[in-house]
Amino acid sequence: MSTASSAPQRRPGGRTARTRASVHAAVRKLLAAGTTDPTVREVADLSGVHEVTIYRRWGSMETLLLDVATTQLNEEAPFPDTGDLRTDLITWASAVVEQLHRGEGFAFFKAMATAMSPAFGGAPEADRQHATDYLQSRLAQIQRGLDRDADQGGHPPTADMVLDLILAPLYLRALWGYAPHTDIEELVDRALAAGHSCK
Incomplete structure (x- = not known):
């Protein structure tokens, strides 16, 4: 089996896109609920995306x-x-x-x-x-x-x-x-x- 055929194929969007969508949705929900200064912990809890992942992707x-x-x-x-x-x-x-x-x-x-x-x-x-x-x-x-x-x-x-x-x-x-x-x-x-x- 060739290297090319055995390498995993990255799907368009995939997990990265789903993570971004989940985190964005959580931020919008917190703001819409009246949270003026949401924290990474709150976003993580609501989105189901780990804090470390959020910090790695966005930094702050x-x-x-x-x-x-x-x-x-x-x-x-x-x-x-x-x-x-x-x-x-x-x-x-x-x-x-x-x-x-x-x-x-x-x-x-x-x-x-x-x-x-x-x-x-x-x-x-x-x-x-x-x-x-x-x-x-x-x-x-x-x-x-x-x-x-x-x-x-x-x-x-x-x-x-x-x-x-x-x-x-x-x-x-x-x-x-x-x-x-x-x-x-x-x-x-x-x-x-x-x-x-x-x-």
């Missing part, structure tokens, strides 16, 4: 939260693609508001902020890179929507305007405990008007 609870955050945000709130920029921005911003005012959504925001901002004491380089990759991916999604609108004869805002005029007020309200911004359309229209005025 902060890194695990960041991994769950970027995965969840990509799955739950991708930038829409309806063909109408205003509708896309309103739908996306509304999803952001909904996430930020759930316990787990705010925890994900905190994980991203901790990884990206030196004000939070500085995260490991791998965490900063992970958060940067996520943000670059999200910005690319937004930019495609803006470019599509421009190709159709529109005058879209820049991606920076979208971040400054739509996203930043939503995050600021969540950070300081203000009531959620109820007039998403006002924020979106302000950004669209800013884009039009620059043309």
Whole structure:
């Protein structure tokens, strides 16, 4: 029997994928239940995955939260693609508001902020890179929507305007405990008007 035929074949996903899914599900469940700072021990108990395995795979609870955050945000709130920029921005911003005012959504925001901002004491380089990759991916999604609108004869805002005029007020309200911004359309229209005025 040849070496190639006797070597075990790695199945796509396999145990690693199942472990990641179980751990992610446990983190989301803990956050949804109101646990603001879950521990590796709590995640291990709930997921059935040994603490040593969690530490080996993620290294720290902060890194695990960041991994769950970027995965969840990509799955739950991708930038829409309806063909109408205003509708896309309103739908996306509304999803952001909904996430930020759930316990787990705010925890994900905190994980991203901790990884990206030196004000939070500085995260490991791998965490900063992970958060940067996520943000670059999200910005690319937004930019495609803006470019599509421009190709159709529109005058879209820049991606920076979208971040400054739509996203930043939503995050600021969540950070300081203000009531959620109820007039998403006002924020979106302000950004669209800013884009039009620059043309």
